[in-house]
Amino acid sequence: MDIIKVGVAGLGFIGPAHIEALRRIPGIKVVAVSEHTEELARIKAEQLGVETFHGSIENLLKENIDAVHLCTPNNLHFEMARKALEAGKHVVCEKPLATTIDEGKELLELANKKGLIHAVHFNIRYYPLVRQMKVMREKGELGEIYSIVGSYLQDWLFYATDYNWRLEPELSGKSKAVADIGSHLMDLLEYISGLKITEVMADFNTIHPTRKKPLKPVETFSGKMLKPEDYADVPISTEDYATVMLRFNNGNKGVITVSQVDAGRKNRLSIELSGSKETYAWCSESPNEMWIGKRDIANRILMRDPSLFHQESTSIVSFPGGHNEGFPDTSKQMFSEVYDAIRKGTMEGAKFPTFEDGLRELILCERIMESNEKQRWVKVE
């Protein structure tokens, strides 16, 4: 098997998770990494056991690599992805794909023009029970979808002293909670249900209009403690919380709530699809079981067990029932499909989330922001 050589840009929280997942797939080698300075790249490369490091994407792209993973703050995704595609590299980009619809469109067009493989890391699709719910719905077991109710709740921005580049629109984009975690939730609900969101009505809240920004850099989720003199007061323009009512192309409705200030909810995506035959409920904090609700007989819990799954869902399950699979496994399963496509040299039949899915989330986010600003329903093209 030929070794596919990979470069990874951005080594904060999620970059190392990409590297770990890639190392679990045969025939792939992470040969080089980059950070925003060469010194930081050197330190991280040593920690991660990667030999070659660079202080810029331009130098990373000069390496003999086939594919690049972009794990930097959001504002850098567009330029980095564009440069990578121009250099002939396949691209796996973190979400959001870019910060505007126009940028997303340009990247999709360029990737298609160059005939390169493109993916956006909507990894939550790769929890085995998510695929199983999708297959059950495709086989008609859910029936007609009556409603979808979802939430994505976190608490890492609970205190006014919690601070991160995601709070700065120039680095993160104009939306925070919706773009950061709402995008995962909306990607998931369209993916499982096969429905499209046609109209949105949003209401945002900024719980902390002023936050205390650390005067020294702190990595996401690192949990480091600072003293009062280490902070500066900064005004916050983006949402910590949002509720969005949804209309779907089957004429039915739904609602999602996202919050990053919800004490005790660490990283909890919860989704409930109610159909004319049964209801499915699943939560990312207990991802190895799903609830199946019935009107006339007892409700059931389906545990993640490949021997109980539809055959179409088993390709993304590595372990037998009772041997729990979790967050790190989702990226491994997704990248396995992406690198199969890279080996075959075609996007045809791709099941993984592509730049088209990344663009879809940019469109939904922009319409949701517009709806919140105008305080009215907005159509999604």
Ligand SMILES: NC(=O)c1ccc[n+]([C@@H]2O[C@H](COP(=O)([O-])OP(=O)(O)OC[C@H]3O[C@@H](n4cnc5c(N)ncnc54)[C@H](O)[C@@H]3O)[C@@H](O)[C@H]2O)c1
């Ligand atoms: N799919 C998921 O589950 C998931 C989870 C977390 C983050 N993300 C996404 O991943 C991206 C990174 O998030 P994170 O939580 O890892 O952030 P982070 O702040 O922990 O890490 C970002 C890293 O990028 C580095 N960086 C900044 N400028 C750079 C440059 N010019 N070149 C190379 N590296 C540079 C930073 O120094 C830092 O190490 C974001 O777009 C975020 O939305 C996705």
